[in-house]
Amino acid sequence: MWLQQREAGGGLRHTCEQGDGLASYGWLRHDGDNFGVQDVRDRGLLLRTEFVKRPGGEHGGDWSWRVTARPEGAGSPASLVSLFFYVATDGQGTLRPHVEDGTRLAAVTGTSEELGDFKITFLRPTTESGEDPKYSSYHYLDAWSPGLHRLTDVVRSSLSDRFVFSPPGGPRQRFLAVDTFRGLPGAAEAPRSHLLLHQVTLRLPARVEVTFESGSVRDRRGPLVGPALTAELARHEAAFERRFEETFALERKGFPPAQRRFAQAALSNMLGGMGYFHGHSLVQSPLHEHPVPYPESSLFTAVPSRSFFPRGFLWDEGFHQLLLARWDPELSREVIAHWFDLMNAEGWIPREQILGEEARAKVPPEFVVQHSETANPPTLFLALQRLLGTAPLPYLRRLFPRLRAWYEWYNSTQAGPLPYTFRWRGRDADPERFLNPKTLASGLDDYPRASHPSADERHLDLRCWMALASQVLAEAAERLGEPAEPYRQMQRALSDNELLERLHWAEELGAFADYGNHSRAVGLRREAVRAAPGRPPPAPRLVRVVREAPRPRFVGALGYVSLFPLLLQLLPPDSPRLAPVLAAMRSERQLWTPFGLRSLARDSPLYMQRNTEHDPPYWRGPVWVNINYLALRALHAYGSRPGPHREQAAELYRELRHNLVANLYRQYAESGYLWEHYSDSTGAGQGSHPFTGWSALVVLVMAEDY
Ligand code: 6A9
Numbered sequence: 001m002w003l004q005q006r007e008a009g010g011g012l013r014h015t016c017e018q019g020d021g022l023a024s025y026g027w028l029r030h031d032g033d034n035f036g037v038q039d040v041r042d043r044g045l046l047l048r049t050e051f052v053k054r055p056g057g058e059h060g061g062d063w064s065w066r067v068t069a070r071p072e073g074a075g076s077p078a079s080l081v082s083l084f085f086y087v088a089t090d091g092q093g094t095l096r097p098h099v100e101d102g103t104r105l106a107a108v109t110g111t112s113e114e115l116g117d118f119k120i121t122f123l124r125p126t127t128e129s130g131e132d133p134k135y136s137s138y139h140y141l142d143a144w145s146p147g148l149h150r151l152t153d154v155v156r157s158s159l160s161d162r163f164v165f166s167p168p169g170g171p172r173q174r175f176l177a178v179d180t181f182r183g184l185p186g187a188a189e190a191p192r193s194h195l196l197l198h199q200v201t202l203r204l205p206a207r208v209e210v211t212f213e214s215g216s217v218r219d220r221r222g223p224l225v226g227p228a229l230t231a232e233l234a235r236h237e238a239a240f241e242r243r244f245e246e247t248f249a250l251e252r253k254g255f256p257p258a259q260r261r262f263a264q265a266a267l268s269n270m271l272g273g274m275g276y277f278h279g280h281s282l283v284q285s286p287l288h289e290h291p292v293p294y295p296e297s298s299l300f301t302a303v304p305s306r307s308f309f310p311r312g313f314l315w316d317e318g319f320h321q322l323l324l325a326r327w328d329p330e331l332s333r334e335v336i337a338h339w340f341d342l343m344n345a346e347g348w349i350p351r352e353q354i355l356g357e358e359a360r361a362k363v364p365p366e367f368v369v370q371h372s373e374t375a376n377p378p379t380l381f382l383a384l385q386r387l388l389g390t391a392p393l394p395y396l397r398r399l400f401p402r403l404r405a406w407y408e409w410y411n412s413t414q415a416g417p418l419p420y421t422f423r424w425r426g427r428d429a430d431p432e433r434f435l436n437p438k439t440l441a442s443g444l445d446d447y448p449r450a451s452h453p454s455a456d457e458r459h460l461d462l463r464c465w466m467a468l469a470s471q472v473l474a475e476a477a478e479r480l481g482e483p484a485e486p487y488r489q490m491q492r493a494l495s496d497n498e499l500l501e502r503l504h505w506a507e508e509l510g511a512f513a514d515y516g517n518h519s520r521a522v523g524l525r526r527e528a529v530r531a532a533p534g535r536p537p538p539a540p541r542l543v544r545v546v547r548e549a550p551r552p553r554f555v556g557a558l559g560y561v562s563l564f565p566l567l568l569q570l571l572p573p574d575s576p577r578l579a580p581v582l583a584a585m586r587s588e589r590q591l592w593t594p595f596g597l598r599s600l601a602r603d604s605p606l607y608m609q610r611n612t613e614h615d616p617p618y619w620r621g622p623v624w625v626n627i628n629y630l631a632l633r634a635l636h637a638y639g640s641r642p643g644p645h646r647e648q649a650a651e652l653y654r655e656l657r658h659n660l661v662a663n664l665y666r667q668y669a670e671s672g673y674l675w676e677h678y679s680d681s682t683g684a685g686q687g688s689h690p691f692t693g694w695s696a697l698v699v700l701v702m703a704e705d706y
Pocket of ligand 1 (some may be wrong): 304308310313315316362364367443444445599692
């Protein structure tokens with residue numbers, strides 16, 4: 001945690017929150033294992049945090065952190081800053097403080113189940129170069145918290161402004177420091193976390209180092225601090241640069257240094273954002289009246305956004321692993337194994353993983369419950385496809401029964417009304433409340449589907465995902481010598497273009513489409529809401545009006561869903577449908593923008609329409625990187641296979657790649673972030689940020705690694 005001691009009092013920061021408006025923050029380099037460098041830019045203060053791990057012993061070895069704080073931009077030099085370093089237990093383990101001179105927490109010794117015995121040492125601060133000691137004030141806190149999710153409150157409620165910073169010969173300044181802990185306001189919760197916190201207060205610039213030494217490491221070569229730490233950081237830095245170039249070859253491809261740093265930051269944030277979560281999901285199943293807690297489980301996973309969505313999302317993860325599988329296939333296999341271990345007895349994996357108190361603290365209650373009939377695209381098959389060739393057979397053998405169970409779950413629970421059709425379950429139940437009831441299961445939330453949800457729907461994207469799943473299952477079965485024919489047979493049926501056309505080609509739209517009970521004339525009408533007595537009238541409510549009766553027909557929406565037969569490469573290179581699909585992609589009236597492919601055609605009825613007064617358009621226009629990645633991957637393939645559209649696909653590929661990369665880089669350079677999605681009219685980043693989940697696939701696009 002840190003605090004800029006300003007005359008006005010300053011604000012304590014623990015985590016970087018999107019709403020705080022920080023100029024930027026994130027990992028610049030991170031190898032996912034032993035090394036990372038991160039910058040946090042907070043209103044005139046630049047914090048650089050660096051760590052190195054040194055493996056050894058039986059508990060993961062030693063590590064050291066270095067924090068360098070300096071003023072930046074409009075920040076005033078020599079301003080007073082506090083850095084807080086803490087250690088806390090999480091339900092088990094013990095901690096013992098070692099205090100010097102009454103207020104300086106010099107070290108913490110302790111033990112825990114996972115770490116065994118350890119010692120954490122807080123070194124005395126130095127100047128930025130590390131050469132000279134730096135005058136500082138020290139305070140410490142020894143407190144109990146109901147859990148890790150309340151630590152900020154514990155510290156904030158312990159701050160007092162009765163302290164005065166008075167360096168010899170320098171100006172005096174009042175400041176905030178931790179004082180005695182008097183308990184948290186509100187209902188008493190049982191203590192679960194023992195917290196020991198070390199506060200250092202000093203003038204900028206400065207540097208502080210912290211070491212963690214594991215009790216089971218023998219023959220330590222001396223502490224990992226000062227010049228030794230500098231040398232280790234430099235060694236890891238050079239190794240990272242080499243490995244990055246060996247893996248992605250961006251320098252060889254001619255990307256200038258600034259763009260390479262952008263790509264490194266994208267990868268590093270995905271790696272550095274990975275988390276190890278533990279807890280249980282809350283699940284609503286048709287068997288129970290109320291949601292029930294699932295058994296506790298652990299999940300090692302990447303996340304879409306470190307600050308805004310710091311938890312696992314099923315279909316996001318398949319995209320994350322496309323990138324991570326290139327950087328570190330073993331890490332990727334481990335993550336995928338964790339995900340498959342979350343499967344229930346029926347073969348279902350919950351879509352959003354909100355495990356533990358810390359994760360739950362970030363989610364509004366209405367989003368916590370997962371529904372056991374709701375799917376999410378099986379993108380883990382995309383990642384597996386990439387890993388199949390090199391995955392060790394024993395790993396595949398253990399995974400295979402789960403792959404089969406998952407596949408069968410989709411086949412049996414998401415089946416459509418006709419043979420070889422599929423339907424997402426769990427669309428919004430109350431259609432009258434929405435312009436078009438959402439389909440969260442598909443991952444494309446508000447992308448237009450049939451206006452009146454029914455059992456007669458056929459969803460094209462799910463059908464294409466199942467073709468991919470069948471193919472990957474067949475390949476896995478073949479590698480293991482298991483019967484592959486049922487999967488091959490399914491793959492053939494799902495990629496039979498004649499059948500695909502009959503089920504999903506909408507002649508009137510000139511595109512592939514969903515089918516269902518659909519009205520072409522649906523709108524939202526403003527309806528005044530009566531004011532409560534003595535209150536100002538609330539904003540008008542939007543209610544849905546249906547001006548044309550729905551009937552079974554193709555859904556008149558052209559967008560990402562229409563592209564799926566191309567995206568997952570189910571169209572043969574000589575398909576007569578390739579021409580109209582490519583034309584829709586390249587048309588500026590439809591999907592083409594200078595920033596990437598937009599999610600819904602500009603001439604589509606629901607283009608950029610709100611779904612309710614509270615729901616702005618999401619997958620109804622903006623440019624999303626995951627689908628653009630799939631498009632590039634497909635265009636790259638069509639552009640390198642003989643066929644009548646080879647040249648056109650190759651040309652589209654070059655232009656689209658250029659547009660996507662140029663815009664993501666420009667937005668990053670201007671705003672300091674990668675974003676959840678991008679405006680199709682200006683290219684500006686939108687939604688959650690930093691979003692270094694699938695938006696980080698830009699690295700693979702730069703590398704042309706599909
Ligand atoms: C809302 C907000 C403080 C929505 O990237 C994760 C998912 C995607 O899987 C999905 O395709 N995102 C996309 O349409 C974000 C979903 C966030 C839902 C939770 C809570 C409060 O946060």
